[in-house]
Amino acid sequence: MKIHDILQPASVRSVASISSKKRLFQELAELASTSHGLPQNTVFEALQERENLGPTGVGQGVALPHARLDTLDKVVAVFIRLDKPVDFDAADRQPVDLFFCLLAPKDAGVEHLKALALVSRTLRQQQICAKLRANDDPGTVFAILTDAENSKAA
Secondary structure, eight states: OOHHHHOOGGGEEEEEEOSOHHHHHHHHHHHHHHHHOOOHHHHHHHHHHHHHHSOOEEETTEEOOEEEETTOSSOEEEEEEEEEEEOOOOTTSOOEEEEEEEEEETTOTHHHHHHHHHHHHHHTOHHHHHHHHHOOOHHHHHHHHHHHHHHHHO
């Protein structure tokens, strides 16, 4: 699995600021709806429900919100980059500005875990995160995310 298998250029958005975690989930759900045709309210509720189990902010300004949905037949993703970080109850208590959201079928199992591992490995690279933070054009952000795995493999 590669990032370009789960993320499309239309699934990437740069946003100036968001006031809360709830508002961020609304933005992620809207993006999933417009780019993947998913029911916005269902995505929002699934993200909220998953977050109630424990925060998905992994640290260093990165969060990996994720949820499982009955309506999916494959893992898909959306990505939001914020100009102004938001408090997200991250593991290191730092605000978050990079959100890679994974949505998986209810019975995805291994595919969901592979996607989480892939995204986690990619966003643990400080140089990738620095490039993402330095660019607000969604096309450029998409290229950085999808080129990260190619440059690492080369």
